[in-house]
Amino acid sequence: MKDLQDGFRLETHAGRFPISKGELIAKIADKEGILCMPYDTIDREVIEAAADLRAISTYSVGYEHIDLQCTKSRGILVGYTPDVLTRATADLAFALMLDVMRRVSEGDRLIRSGGWQQVFGPCDFLGTDLETKTVGILGPGRIGLSFAEKAQAFGMKVVYHGNGRLSERQERQAGIEHVSLNQLFSESDIVSLHIPHTKRTHDMVNRSLLAKMKRGAFIVNTSRGRVINQKDLVLALQNGDLAGAALDVFYDEPLGADSPLAKMENVVLTPHMGSSTKETRENMARLAVLNLKMAMAGRRPKCAV
Numbered sequence: 068m069k070d071l072q073d074g075f076r077l078e079t080h081a082g083r084f085p086i087s088k089g090e091l092i093a094k095i096a097d098k099e100g101i102l103c104m105p106y107d108t109i110d111r112e113v114i115e116a117a118a119d120l121r122a123i124s125t126y127s128v129g130y131e132h133i134d135l136q137c138t139k140s141r142g143i144l145v146g147y148t149p150d151v152l153t154r155a156t157a158d159l160a161f162a163l164m165l166d167v168m169r170r171v172s173e174g175d176r177l178i179r180s181g182g183w184q185q186v187f188g189p190c191d192f193l194g195t196d197l198e199t200k201t202v203g204i205l206g207p208g209r210i211g212l213s214f215a216e217k218a219q220a221f222g223m224k225v226v227y228h229g230n231g232r233l234s235e236r237q238e239r240q241a242g243i244e245h246v247s248l249n250q251l252f253s254e255s256d257i258v259s260l261h262i263p264h265t266k267r268t269h270d271m272v273n274r275s276l277l278a279k280m281k282r283g284a285f286i287v288n289t290s291r292g293r294v295i296n297q298k299d300l301v302l303a304l305q306n307g308d309l310a311g312a313a314l315d316v317f318y319d320e321p322l323g324a325d326s327p328l329a330k331m332e333n334v335v336l337t338p339h340m341g342s343s344t345k346e347t348r349e350n351m352a353r354l355a356v357l358n359l360k361m362a363m364a365g366r367r368p369k370c371a372v
């Protein structure tokens with residue numbers, strides 16, 4: 068923030084809750100640049116309310132909350148924060164996978180509720196080994212590939228499916244194998260989602276894909292909640308078709324404690340915190356500010372959408 072005070076008239080929205088659309092529209096009217104959060108919807112109505120707007124910088128790698136058609140037609144430069152959050156997000160995806168497969172949160176809840184009675188039962192808290200399992204990565208982008216590296220270090224086989232196919236060299240280097248979407252879901256013991264939310268990926272993981280998964284498979288999502296049809300996921304979990312799910316993102320956020328997901332022992336939930344490490348959030352802030360400053364100076368942001 069200090070960085071932005073130099074040379075700019077700065078107005079900030081304080082507080083833990085997002086600015087309302089009405090307030091944003093009123094406040095943006097005389098602004099030339101905006102630094103927004105992933106939960107701020109910067110749609111046509113907002114953009115049109117700001118006649119002088121020429122720079123948008125989002126503190127996120129996702130940018131589906133910004134109307135890019137509109138920014139393009141207005142010549143507004145848009146920056147985002149890729150790369151700096153790759154490891155942190157892949158780490159969380161991995162932590163979630165470990166948690167749901169080894170039942171870490173479930174064990175934690177047992178102790179806190181005073182329910183741990185028997186010292187050691189040979190069949191207590193049986194989880195699932197990671198080693199030798201196949202993990203399917205949907206979306207072999209930066210985060211998906213970083214996740215793949217970790218999975219390999221744990222002795223897992225990694226297959227992937229994405230929009231396009233990696234080059235043979237990239238596949239060899241990463242030690243991962245391309246499969247069809249159907250194969251990804253039918254052959255994997257765990258599917259981890261690393262795709263953006265677009266019109267094409269909306270509700271992509273639905274009843275029909277979930278039905279292809281092995282009975283006893285797991286699903287991990289650290290990308291965007293709306294790439295999964297959450298009702299279909301709940302059904303698959305309730306029917307016992309899936310062994311468990313570990314989710315950092317949801318159809319609607321924040322997820323309430325009354326969600327059926329929050330009532331299932333075999334579901335691990337975290338509050339959209341994939342990039343949330345001190346180091347990463349600091350780097351995201353620096354990059355978002357740099358992007359904004361460059362765009363305000365009429366230059367292409369360091370990380371431009």
Ligand code: DGY
Nearest residue numbers: 105126127128129342
């Ligand atoms: C991102 O950077 O897009 C994170 O998911 C926060 O929304």
